[in-house]
Amino acid sequence: MAKRKRQAQRQTGIQKTENFPANNMNEKMLTSIITNALLEYDKRKEQEAQEKAETEQASFTQRVGYKDYSAEKQPKRIIKSFFNRAKVFFNILFMRSRNIKGTRATFLLIKMFTYIAFWLASISLFCASLFFIACVPLQYILTNVTPMSWYGSCMLVLVAFITFIFAQLFRMAKIEIDKLNDFNLIFGLFTSILSIFSVIIAIIAIVK
Numbered sequence: 001m002a003k004r005k006r007q008a009q010r011q012t013g014i015q016k017t018e019n020f021p022a023n024n025m026n027e028k029m030l031t032s033i034i035t036n037a038l039l040e041y042d043k044r045k046e047q048e049a050q051e052k053a054e055t056e057q058a059s060f061t062q063r064v065g066y067k068d069y070s071a072e073k074q075p076k077r078i079i080k081s082f083f084n085r086a087k088v089f090f091n092i093l094f095m096r097s098r099n100i101k102g103t104r105a106t107f108l109l110i111k112m113f114t115y116i117a118f119w120l121a122s123i124s125l126f127c128a129s130l131f132f133i134a135c136v137p138l139q140y141i142l143t144n145v146t147p148m149s150w151y152g153s154c155m156l157v158l159v160a161f162i163t164f165i166f167a168q169l170f171r172m173a174k175i176e177i178d179k180l181n182d183f184n185l186i187f188g189l190f191t192s193i194l195s196i197f198s199v200i201i202a203i204i205a206i207v208k
Helices: 002-064 076-093 104-141 150-179 183-207
Strands: none
Touching: 002 076, 104 150, 104 183
């Protein structure tokens, strides 16, 4: 009786050992199938978004009357392109409400204000870094200014270097914003900028 139990336990253990690689393979196959399905869904979603954007762009260019004269020869191409762009500009300014679809104008305005904010931040920080650097030699040139200690001069150079790094980062962000077409991301950046400005104005009001 004891021998039969031992044999049965051995057989069960052998079956479990044999079934383990098969179960492991099934899990790997299932994981691979799910991963491929998710990748295919993301790819299809991205393709649909791209097709939708192309359709909206084609519809917009048709509504404003834009035409491509790149196949024309000079100087006819320049003349036709100039008058067509003038016509497009006029149609955009005085577009009828029934022809206005989507959020193109809103997107462009938010993108423009965000771009200007990052451009101003970049220019301001760059000018500040130049000012900090110029203060180091000027303190020894100007007679009515008491020079700082060597430690203070080193700290001023460090602050100028950090300011210059942030100026370059804002410059890069400005270029990236100009290439962005994601409305949600740009709108999030725009609201963040407005929040920062509101905090700064509140601090100035409290200090005054």
